[in-house]
Amino acid sequence: MFDGLDAIVLARAQFAFTMSFHIVFPAFSIGLASYLAVLEALWLWTGREVFLNLFNYWLKIFAIAFGMGVVSGIVMSYQFGTNWAAFSDKTGPVIGPLMAYEVLTAFFLEAGFLGVMLFGLKKVGPRLHFLATLMVAVGTLFSAFWILSANSWMQTPAGYEINAAGQFVAADWWKVIFNPSFPYRLVHMVLAAYLTTAFVVGGVGAFHLLRDPKRESARVMFSMAMWMATIVAPIQILAGDQHGLNTLEHQPAKVMAMEGHYQSHPDGAPLLLFGLPDQKNARVDYAIQIPKLSSLILKHSLDAPLAGLDTVPRENWPPVPVIFWSFRIMVGLGFLMMGLGLLSLWLRWRGRIYDYRPLHIFAMMMGPSGFIAVLAGWFTTEVGRQPFTVYGLLRTVDSASPLATPAVASSLIAFVIVYFLLFTAGIVYILRLMAQPPHSGEEGPRGDAPSHAAGITPASGAANYAQR
Amino acid sequence: MDQMSTIATIWAFIIAFAVFVYVVMDGFDLGLGMLFPLFPKKEDRDVMMNSVAPVWDGNETWLVLGGGGLFAAFPLAYAVLMPALYTPIVAMLLGLVFRGVAFDFRWRSQRERNRWDMAFAGGSLVAALAQGIALGAILQGVQVANRAYAGGWWDWLTPFSILTGIAVVIGYCLLGATWLVMKTTGDLREKAYHLSWWLLFAMLGAIGIVSLATPFLDVEYARRWFTWPNLLFTAPVPIAVAAVTALLLQSLAKRQDYKPFVLSLVLFALSYAGLGISMYPYIVPRSITIWQAAAPESSQIFMLVGVSILIPIILIYTGWAYWVFRGKVDPQSGYH
Numbered sequence: 176m177f178d179g180l181d182a183i184v185l186a187r188a189q190f191a192f193t194m195s196f197h198i199v200f201p202a203f204s205i206g207l208a209s210y211l212a213v214l215e216a217l218w219l220w221t222g223r224e225v226f227l228n229l230f231n232y233w234l235k236i237f238a239i240a241f242g243m244g245v246v247s248g249i250v251m252s253y254q255f256g257t258n259w260a261a262f263s264d265k266t267g268p269v270i271g272p273l274m275a276y277e278v279l280t281a282f283f284l285e286a287g288f289l290g291v292m293l294f295g296l297k298k299v300g301p302r303l304h305f306l307a308t309l310m311v312a313v314g315t316l317f318s319a320f321w322i323l324s325a326n327s328w329m330q331t332p333a334g335y336e337i338n339a340a341g342q343f344v345a346a347d348w349w350k351v352i353f354n355p356s357f358p359y360r361l362v363h364m365v366l367a368a369y370l371t372t373a374f375v376v377g378g379v380g381a382f383h384l385l386r387d388p389k390r391e392s393a394r395v396m397f398s399m400a401m402w403m404a405t406i407v408a409p410i411q412i413l414a415g416d417q418h419g420l421n422t423l424e425h426q427p428a429k430v431m432a433m434e435g436h437y438q439s440h441p442d443g444a445p446l447l448l449f450g451l452p453d454q455k456n457a458r459v460d461y462a463i464q465i466p467k468l469s470s471l472i473l474k475h476s477l478d479a480p481l482a483g484l485d486t487v488p489r490e491n492w493p494p495v496p497v498i499f500w501s502f503r504i505m506v507g508l509g510f511l512m513m514g515l516g517l518l519s520l521w522l523r524w525r526g527r528i529y530d531y532r533p534l535h536i537f538a539m540m541m542g543p544s545g546f547i548a549v550l551a552g553w554f555t556t557e558v559g560r561q562p563f564t565v566y567g568l569l570r571t572v573d574s575a576s577p578l579a580t581p582a583v584a585s586s587l588i589a590f591v592i593v594y595f596l597l598f599t600a601g602i603v604y605i606l607r608l609m610a611q612p613p614h615s616g617e618e619g620p621r622g623d624a625p626s627h628a629a630g631i632t633p634a635s636g637a638a639n640y641a642q643r
Numbered sequence: 644m645d646q647m648s649t650i651a652t653i654w655a656f657i658i659a660f661a662v663f664v665y666v667v668m669d670g671f672d673l674g675l676g677m678l679f680p681l682f683p684k685k686e687d688r689d690v691m692m693n694s695v696a697p698v699w700d701g702n703e704t705w706l707v708l709g710g711g712g713l714f715a716a717f718p719l720a721y722a723v724l725m726p727a728l729y730t731p732i733v734a735m736l737l738g739l740v741f742r743g744v745a746f747d748f749r750w751r752s753q754r755e756r757n758r759w760d761m762a763f764a765g766g767s768l769v770a771a772l773a774q775g776i777a778l779g780a781i782l783q784g785v786q787v788a789n790r791a792y793a794g795g796w797w798d799w800l801t802p803f804s805i806l807t808g809i810a811v812v813i814g815y816c817l818l819g820a821t822w823l824v825m826k827t828t829g830d831l832r833e834k835a836y837h838l839s840w841w842l843l844f845a846m847l848g849a850i851g852i853v854s855l856a857t858p859f860l861d862v863e864y865a866r867r868w869f870t871w872p873n874l875l876f877t878a879p880v881p882i883a884v885a886a887v888t889a890l891l892l893q894s895l896a897k898r899q900d901y902k903p904f905v906l907s908l909v910l911f912a913l914s915y916a917g918l919g920i921s922m923y924p925y926i927v928p929r930s931i932t933i934w935q936a937a938a939p940e941s942s943q944i945f946m947l948v949g950v951s952i953l954i955p956i957i958l959i960y961t962g963w964a965y966w967v968f969r970g971k972v973d974p975q976s977g978y979h
Contacts, residue, residue, distance in 0.1 A: 239747045245700055246743035250736045252710050256725025257732055263725070264790055267718020268942040275715040275946050278708045279953040286704045287960045290697025291967055298967050310960075340790070342718070344939045576726040582796045586733045593737050597744050597762075604751040620750070 182578035183571070186258040189587045191557075193250055195550055196594050200244030202549045205319055205365065206372025207237050208312040210399075211292075215308050219301055224615065225391050232392070232613035233376075236605050238293055238620040243601050245286075247594070258583065262564050262574035269335055269343045269351055270325045277321035285314035293620050319365055327357035329565050330556065331425045343565070355425050359418040360556075366411045367552065370512060371545025373403035377515075378542020381535035383612040388530045392613040397538070398528065404516035412509050416472075422559075423473055426566060428487045429559030432498040434469055435459045436483040443467035444481035449503070452496040457484065459499075493561045501554035508548040515541055650944060651937035654716040655926065657950055661712055663915050665705035666774075667818065667908050672699050674819020676742055676767025677812065678838065679760055686974060687831050688760060694826040694972045696746055701961055703739065716943055717936040719790060720926040726792040727785040728777045728799055735773035741766030768812065775811025779804030782921065783860050787930040803856055810849035814911065817842040821904040828971050832900070839895055839903055847888060850914055854881075857921060861929065864921050880917050887913065 211233055218226035252274070255263050291299060291307040299307070334350025335343045345351050380397030383390055423430045431437075435447045437457040446469040450462035470479040484492055515537055522528045560566055564574040672695045682688055695702075713721045725732060745763035749756050780799035787793055820842050823835035858865035868877045887909050894902035926933045937943065 239751070242700075242743055242747045245703065246740040249703065249707055249739055249743075252707050252714075253725065253732055253736060255714060256710070256721045257729050260722040260726050260791060263714060264718050264722035267714050267721060268938040271711070271715025271718055271721075271938065272942050272946045274711045275708070276949055278704065278711045279949055279957065282704045282707055283701065283953075283957045283961070286701035287957065287964050289700050290964050294697050295967055338939060342939070345941045345945065348941075348945055576722075576729075577791050577793070578726075579796050582729055586729070589733065589737060593740060597740060600748060600755075601744060604748060607751070620747070 182580045182583050183575045185580065185583040185587055186575055186578060187571070189258060189583065189590060190254060192587070193247065193254060193590055193594070194557075195553075196598060197244065197247040197251055198549060198553060199546045200240050200247060201315070201318070202364075202368045202371045202546065203375065204237060204241045204244050205315040205368035206370070207233060207240065207375075208308075208315045209369065210372055210376065211237060212305075212308050212312040213399075215305050219305055225395055228392055228613045228615060228617040229396055231617040231619045232608075234293065235620045236608050239601055239605055239608075241285075241289065243598060247598075250590075256576075257586075258576055258578065259564075259574050260576035262569065265342050265569060265574075266329075266565060267342070269328065269345050272345075273321050273325040273328070273352065277318055277325075281314045281318035281321060283314075284317065285311050288314070296619065316365065319368070320361060323361045323364055324352050324354070324357050327360045328352075328354045330354075330360075330560055331356040332565050332568060343568075356418075356421055359414070359421045362414050363411070363418045363552075366407055366414055367545065367549050369403065370407055370411060371549055373400045373407065374512065374538075374541050374545045375543070376400040377404060377538045378540075379609045381538035381542075382609070384529060385532060385535045385539070387612070390612055394529050396613075397535075398523075401516065401519035401523070401528065401538070404512060405520045406516070408509065408513040408516045412513060415506075415509065420473065422556075426559065427482065428484065428491060428493060429498070429556070430473070431482070431484045431487070432493045432495045432559055433502040433555060434473075434481075435462070435495065435499045436469070436481065437495070438485055439481065439483040440470070441480045443478045444469040444473075444483075446472065447499075450499075452499045454492075454495050491562065493559050497558045498555050501551040501558070505548050505551040505555060508544050508551070511541065512544060512548075647937070647940050647943075648934050650940065650947065651716075651934050652924075653947065654712075654937065654943055655924075655933040657954075658709060658712045658716060659915075659919060661705050662709040663912070665702070665709055666915070667911050668702035668705060669699075670815045670911065671695075671818035671822040671904070672702050673742070673767040673771045674815035674817065675822060676763050676819070677771060677816050678819050678823070679764035679767075681838070682831070682834065685756070690827055690831060690972050690974050691823065692746065692749065692763075694822070697968045698964060699743075699746060701964065703743070706739075712946075715946055716938050717926055717933065718938055720931055720933075720936040722790070723785065723787055723792050723927055723931065724781065727794060728780055729796065731773040731777045731780065731799055735770045735777070738766040738769030738771075738773060742770065771812045771815045772808045775808035776800075776804045778811065778918075779807030782807070782857065782918070782928060784928045784930065787927065803860065806849075806856060807853055810846075810853050813842060813845045813849050814914075817846045818904070818907050818911070821907045825901045825904045826970075826972050828974070831974075836895065836898065843888070843891060843895070843907075846910070850884065850910075854917065863929065867921065877920055880913055880920070884910065884913050 211230060214226050214230040214233070217223070218230060288307040288310040291304065292311050295307065296304045328351055331354050332343070333354040334345060334347040336346045338344045376396050377400030380393050380395075380400055383393035384397055387393070419430065419433075434444070435450055435452050436444060437452075437459065443466065445464035445466045447459060448463045448465065450459040450464075452459050467477040470481050471477050473479075473481065484495070515534075518534060518537070519528060522531050522534055528534065562571050563569060564571050675691055675695060679688060679691070682691060710721075713724075741762045742764075743766075745759040745766065749759035749763070752759075776799060779801070783801060783803055785792060785794055785798065817839065820835050820838040824832055824839060827835065858868060867873055887906055891903060891906040891910065894906060922928055924932045924934070926936050
């Protein structure tokens with residue numbers, strides 16, 4: 176019994192670890208694929224070289240990030256079976272087809288056109304190449320559609336029956352796919368991916384503006400990123416609010432944990448800004464709170480009663496401290512993002528956007544903010560689903576494989592070592608690419624290979640590399 | 644056969660097709676990785692890498708379809724086999740991670756290039772070996788009780804599974820070598836030709852030993868292959884293997900660059916058909932048939948619609964991607 180519990184904790188740690196590493200790459204590549212499509216479209220439309228340079232610059236980064244997303248994603252598709260066999264047997268008939276459609280409509284599309292996108296511009300010409308870029312961008316969005324549908328079904332299961340073997344079976348595919356939380360989660364995540372990319376691009380642009388405010392490529396990418404921040408960050412906050420209301424309707428215990436509401440508030444619940452949730456004694460210590468504001472946000476009325484975790488059986492409580500904090504990190508970053516967007520808008524209006532250094536320093540510091548917000552958001556929603564894998568229907572403890580602790584422990588250690596080793600290297604390479612400004616005649620992902628440029632031999636190519 | 648059984652059978656063939664496409668497509672690409680240590684020159688390695696760089700991601704997607712398809716269409720088989728093959732699967736995944744990142748990383752650092760070349764070769768070897776071991780472990784059967792794997796954590800490791808592991812490594816190397824013959828020129832091609840001869844003989848030896856060992860795993864395998872009237876269907880397989888081998892030797896001798904690769908693919912297809920004959924209709928040999936493991940009709944039909952529309956489209960644009968990068972890799976230009 177004790178052994179079994181340990182193995183499940185390890186299996187959960189393994190899933191959380193591999194998933195957290197994985198999600199940052201798709202979150203980046205969904206946004207970056209769309210950004211690349213926009214850059215290439217602008218290049219084809221205006222003919223300005225700066226757009227092609229930016230395209231090739233970000234394409235090299237995309238190649239690395241996408242590769243890391245692919246390999247860490249293959250791990251995910253097999254981990255359901257290795258560590259969560261009971262879950263796979265029971266939910267396979269419902270979730271499996273959604274993932275199969277993800278493979279068929281998204282992964283193949285991305286992979287099929289990626290080669291042409293990365294290496295094929297000279298071979299197929301600009302128009303077909305643009306088509307390939309578009310297909311890759313569309314593929315990343317299809318992928319988000321299906322995997323978020325599958326995830327949302329685990330959060331708010333609908334359209335299912337349970338058969339004699341104890342498996343979930345689809346009764347109505349439409350209801351399965353468009354389950355109650357799916358539209359909200361899809362919008363929230365795709366916007367998050369776009370914002371993540373916008374802040375990375377903005378951070379890199381700001382970095383190069385700090386060194387040389389006159390550099391055209393840095394100006395263009397910084398300006399584009401700041402438009403995204405200005406427009407999308409407020410929309411994202413609205414979308415997140417709607418998502419929260421949807422969660423309140425379908426997964427109230429998750430919202431109670433986000434709010435830190437162990438107790439019910441019959442006449443207006445306070446909004447806890449900060450505090451230290453104490454799960455054992457079911458209270459929040461040192462709470463700083465604004466009276467009645469939580470009821471106003473969630474119920475649009477100051478005195479609306481709001482139930483707390485005391486209305487939920489204790490064995491169904493999610494771990495409040497994790498969710499309480501991850502939610503605050505996400506929301507805090509969201510408001511900082513909106514702040515940067517509004518500041519940039521004001522400076523743009525005043526004509527100072529390219530030379531006001533504090534803005535650039537702020538934007539550079541916000542470069543990784545999207546990744547942190549995405550991770551915090553996923554921690555909120557996934558930990559908030561506990562102690563279930565299929566909310567309210569299948570408990571996490573009943574989902575695991577017949578696991579042996581040493582097997583899970585050693586594979587977890589192997590994943591930790593390999594991921595840190597390889598993905599650290601990948602991130603270092605990405606940062607090195609970002610440290611160079613995009614320059615005129617920027618090359619694609621084989622920049623240091625023997626090049627197409629006239630007169631460059633492999634030897635001089637290598638020499639060029641050494642000089643850089 | 645009722646409608647449900649028919650659909651389950653169709654699905655078994657779809658999964659088998661996905662796995663086969665994976666085996667041959669990622670096969671040459673893993674094989675090429677394993678041959679890396681034999682080609683120490685940087686220029687050769689650049690060409691080798693460039694010959695698969697535009698397509699490797701698509702090749703590996705078939706593995707996701709095989710795994711994802713099994714999860715969706717035969718969830719019980721997926722739930723039993725994955726824990727049974729825990730160690731080889733995790734090893735394969737880690738191997739694929741190593742080689743996958745190497746595709747981009749090796750171009751990003753002059754100083755660390757050798758390290759990523761090692762990761763590429765080592766990752767390819769681990770992945771290929773793990774896949775072969777998994778195959779052997781499936782063929783020898785796994786213990787099942789109450790819809791779950793009931794064996795131990797080392798059950799997969801037997802002399803037979805090691806044998807199939809080595810056989811798959813050799814087979815992939817043959818695909819890799821003949822792919823290089825087709826895609827390269829000069830000294831690199833000469834060396835690949837040379838390797839192809841040796842690897843072909845090794846592959847024939849491996850096919851022979853695995854074929855002889857399989858019937859000893861279980862009398863059912865022996866009965867299936869060697870009794871009348873089954874012989875009518877099974878006998879053509881070894882005969883065809885002999886014929887394809889003859890053609891392959893001839894094409895190597897005549898130095899017809901593209902033929903050895905195509906004929907190696909045929910050799911793989913025949914070996915694969917042989918495996919199919921041994922396994923059918925089991926998806927977990929001697930424990931679970933494809934009909935027992937099948938997902939409910941609503942799931943299988945829902946996916947069948949998608950598969951019948953999307954797989955042909957996928958094959959078209961994948962074919963286009965291969966067409967764009969057809970012909971010999973120019974060592975001077977990479978892919979610009």
